[in-house]
Amino acid sequence: MSKEISAINKPTGEKHDNLEMRKTDRKEPVNIEDYVVSLPRWTQLPDISLYLEQVLELVNSSLENYLTADKSGKILTQTMVNNYVKQGYVTPPVKKRYDKIALASLIVIATLKDIFTIREISLLIELAVDVNEPQKSYDHFCKLIEESTRSALKQSVWNPIKTLGDPKGICSAAASAFANKYYVNRVFLAEEKE
Numbered sequence: 411m412s413k414e415i416s417a418i419n420k421p422t423g424e425k426h427d428n429l430e431m432r433k434t435d436r437k438e439p440v441n442i443e444d445y446v447v448s449l450p451r452w453t454q455l456p457d458i459s460l461y462l463e464q465v466l467e468l469v470n471s472s473l474e475n476y477l478t479a480d481k482s483g484k485i486l487t488q489t490m491v492n493n494y495v496k497q498g499y500v501t502p503p504v505k506k507r508y509d510k511i512a513l514a515s516l517i518v519i520a521t522l523k524d525i526f527t528i529r530e531i532s533l534l535i536e537l538a539v540d541v542n543e544p545q546k547s548y549d550h551f552c553k554l555i556e557e558s559t560r561s562a563l564k565q566s567v568w569n570p571i572k573t574l575g576d577p578k579g580i581c582s583a584a585a586s587a588f589a590n591k592y593y594v595n596r597v598f599l600a601e602e603k604e
Contacts, residue, residue, distance in 0.1 A: 447588075448552075459504065459508060462506070500519070525588055537580060554576075
């Protein structure tokens with residue numbers, strides 16, 4: 411059902427610090443669905459508040475196969491989270507525990523931080539939450555990221571349907587920007603680094 415392309419090498423299944431994939435002598439066609447960015451949905455996030463170490467583990471493990479880590483080998487660090495809280499971009503922890511909204515916000519921030527400034531991401535989150543409930547906005551974002559990365563990897567035209575949750579197409583445009591950068595990193599720049 412899904413098309414295959416030969417421009418991508420299948421990952422080894424190991425954790426990656428960057429988007430490079432295993433180099434083989436010849437490129438084998440792979441299933442594009444293996445590379446579509448799949449973020450945890452609202453119902454998959456823990457219903458209990460988490461300590462920072464747990465938040466970092468969840469966010470980093472959810473994104474490690476898709477995003478480039480920093481020098482420490484992490485996509486999201488304690489310092490980053492502390493700065494986001496200080497600047498008011500993430501709700502502060504209560505008794506050192508972060509709620510589900512903070513966790514979802516951190517996943518969105520970590521996903522988009524290589525493309526937009528934290529302030530811009532914060533504005534996107536505010537815009538989405540003003541239009542919808544947080545869980546609907548977050549799930550819509552996850553869906554857009556999946557659709558846009560699938561389209562970018564297939565090199566097909568992606569025409570997201572405007573919805574009440576994204577009436578101006580702003581979230582769709584942000585997802586498309588992410589997907590295009592992801593595609594360039596995954597397919598072309600990974601080969602250049604080898």
